[in-house]
Amino acid sequence: MAMLELTDDLRIGHPVIDADHQRLIEIINEFLEHSKAADNSQVLHETLKSLLAYGRDHFSREERIQRQCLYPLQPGHFHEHKALLDQVREIARAYFIAKTKPLNESSVLEVNELLKAWLIGHVKKFDTGMRDWVAPPKDPDAAPEKLASHDLAALVIDSDAARRGRLADLLTGLGAARVLQAEDGIKGLAMAFGDPVPDFIICDLEAEPLDGSALAGALRGSNKAYIARIPLLLLSDTDDADLIQKVMEAGATGLYPKAFNPKNLGRLLNHLVKG
Numbered sequence: 628m629a630m631l632e633l634t635d636d637l638r639i640g641h642p643v644i645d646a647d648h649q650r651l652i653e654i655i656n657e658f659l660e661h662s663k664a665a666d667n668s669q670v671l672h673e674t675l676k677s678l679l680a681y682g683r684d685h686f687s688r689e690e691r692i693q694r695q696c697l698y699p700l701q702p703g704h705f706h707e708h709k710a711l712l713d714q715v716r717e718i719a720r721a722y723f724i725a726k727t728k729p730l731n732e733s734s735v736l737e738v739n740e741l742l743k744a745w746l747i748g749h750v751k752k753f754d755t756g757m758r759d760w761v762a763p764p765k766d767p768d769a770a771p772e773k774l775a776s777h778d779l780a781a782l783v784i785d786s787d788a789a790r791r792g793r794l795a796d797l798l799t800g801l802g803a804a805r806v807l808q809a810e811d812g813i814k815g816l817a818m819a820f821g822d823p824v825p826d827f828i829i830c831d832l833e834a835e836p837l838d839g840s841a842l843a844g845a846l847r848g849s850n851k852a853y854i855a856r857i858p859l860l861l862l863s864d865t866d867d868a869d870l871i872q873k874v875m876e877a878g879a880t881g882l883y884p885k886a887f888n889p890k891n892l893g894r895l896l897n898h899l900v901k902g
């Protein structure tokens with residue numbers, strides 16, 4: 628059976644992500660190697676345990692890098708990661724708890740094929756799509772991308788007046804035609820339903836008294852399709868996995884650090900508003 632290898636077509640170009648993928652490949656290869664000599668049941672148990680633990684760590688590292696790099700397709704990727712961990716749990720359940728699958732020589736082959744497809748399938752279909760966002764820029768001195776459309780209205784919601792002002796200036800500099808500002812979530816929500824309807828919203832996740840998740844819920848729950856699909860970018864430095872899950876499930880377009888790299892904002896907005 629062929630061992631897995633981190634070939635060039637699987638490399639993302641970000642050292643942390645590539646090193647993590649290399650380690651995940653090693654865990655799968657070690658399974659194949661050790662299952663020849665040792666008790667299959669023990670080797671499979673250890674492999675699934677390592678994949679779950681390392682997979683969880685890797686996914687949260689990769690998602691943090693996506694947030695820092697203003698990657699635009701966070702929610703879909705987040706849900707894929709969650710589904711991958713569920714798949715490993717399901718394999719473990721089938722072999723060790725429900726015992727609906729027998730553990731014999733052919734199961735090593737079957738699980739190995741499954742794990743190869745599990746990892747490589749995700750890297751090829753999802754992770755390679757991040758390359759242009761997370762790998763170092765080809766030309767670091769290139770001018771930041773401006774907004775492609777000249778008639779966009781932005782809405783910024785943040786109780787910190789200085790930060791709100793800086794963000795408004797940044798958006799005006801990128802070419803936003805109008806920048807609406809709200810100092811709290813309630814006023815922001817009213818503006819989102821007002822005139823002009825903003826083309827995108829940037830909101831502090833910890834906005835009071837209505838936070839970013841609640842705002843996401845209110846927008847996505849609107850019966851007006853043009854409101855329900857407004858891109859909502861939430862700003863927060865949180866690493867709290869439960870909170871991030873809540874934000875993603877509420878329908879945020881993405882979560883970004885408060886001190887994000889402004890160079891990538893125009894590119895991100897062009898991607899979101901065009902879509």
Ligand SMILES: [Fe+2]
Nearest residue numbers: 689704753754
């Ligand atoms: Fe991924």
Ligand SMILES: [Fe+2]
Nearest residue numbers: 648689750754
């Ligand atoms: Fe990955």
